[in-house]
Amino acid sequence: MLPVLTAHVRAAGTGTPTTLADRPDATVLRLGDTVVKAHAPGTDPAHLARRLETAAKLPGVLLPPLTPTTEELRDRLVTTWPYGAPVDPDAPAAAPWEAVAALLARLHRSTPHPALPPMRGPAKAARAVTRLRAALAGRPHPAARPVLAAWAALPAWARAEAPMPGPAVLCHGDLHLGQLVRHPAPDGPWRLIDVDDLGLGVPAWDLARPAAWYACGLLPPEQWTRFLTAYREAGGPAVPVTGDPWPALDIPARALTVQTAALAITKALAADRPLDEVEQSVADACARMPAR
Known part of the structure; x- marks a missing residue:
């Protein structure tokens, strides 16, 4: 193309x-x-x-x-x-967690178009697992079994096998720092990009990737706290205003961890190389997840 x-x-x-x-x-x-x-x-x-x-x-x-x-x-x-000018990947400590959290909260509080389709987060996770299974055909990988077991333990909606529980909220569907740009570049306000997965669904899915990184030890606690606090202060509906956020975040965070691990193993098999340290930590997190 x-x-x-x-x-x-x-x-x-x-x-x-x-x-x-x-x-x-x-x-x-x-x-x-x-x-x-x-x-x-x-x-x-x-x-x-x-x-x-x-x-x-x-x-x-x-x-x-x-x-x-x-x-x-x-x-x-x-x-x-x-x-739009993207987030600087070489300055992780300066990542605009407060900005992305505030934008997410505003998105989640917006009135959606009535004909908007479901957000595609679970479908993308399911596609990653399908790709992993295809890559494993005739070529096993030691990290794959706990990843697939963690996937099987998720509820059907998180595997894109059943409708998402309501009430439906306007969601981004694939939130990470690469989906944030300044416009007009280089110093304009931050805006979210990439509407391919935008739709109606469970708003906690949009918090799931940073939550999963934090749970896997890949996102420092202070950065996770900045993000979560800013989302709550902006009135985001995905988690309670106070108290433990994990009952709302647990299933989406586990799904995103499985998705990340599945993609990592698929890429490692294609390149005929071992998992790197970050990839291994995500795969190890799948092995720690409760079985169904």
């Missing part, structure tokens, strides 16, 4: 575009202040339209698209966005 999208972007402007991402599920190019994204094959056009409409109506939370419509290029839907 990269050569096709590059030619498309060059035809629409001057200069050579920069590749921001080139994966099977997304190809993203930047040309000046414009970002062009080819979405995953098979993306539902009606669902994407509702997600774009939602982003356009919440410009104080989500980065709005430059145009509310999509183009079709080969078999892919293409959208255009303003460029």
Whole structure:
């Protein structure tokens, strides 16, 4: 897809575009202040339209698209966005946890479009496990069994095998620091990006990745506390205002840990290499999860 999208972007402007991402599920190019994204094959056009409409109506939370419509290029839907400056990955201590928490709380309190589809967090976790099982065919991995056991112990909704419990809330669906940019770049306010998984669901899923990192020892306690405190102070509904947040976070955090471990093992098998220290810590966390 990269050569096709590059030619498309060059035809629409001057200069050579920069590749921001080139994966099977997304190809993203930047040309000046414009970002062009080819979405995953098979993306539902009606669902994407509702997600774009939602982003356009919440410009104080989500980065709005430059145009509310999509183009079709080969078999892919293409959208255009303003460029935003991402979080600096080399300065983890300066990560804007308070900003992302406040944006999440505002998103979760927003009135959703009535035709918005379910958020795709559980579906992405299920896809990661499916990929792991395919990679394991004829080639076992010692870390895989506890990961699959932890997956089997999750309730059906967290495995995308049943509807999510209500009440449904507007959710991002794939929240991590890579989904945060400053617009206008480089010093504008923070905004959430990537609407591909946006939809109705359990808001605790959007807190699950940092919660899982904290539980695995990958996110320092002070950063987790900053994030959780800011979310609560902004009125976020995913966890109680006071008290223990883990009854709400436990299932989503376990699901995200399994998803992360499944992807890590799949990549390690493809590269014929052992798990690195971070990947092993996530796989070990799956082994500590209660069995069904």
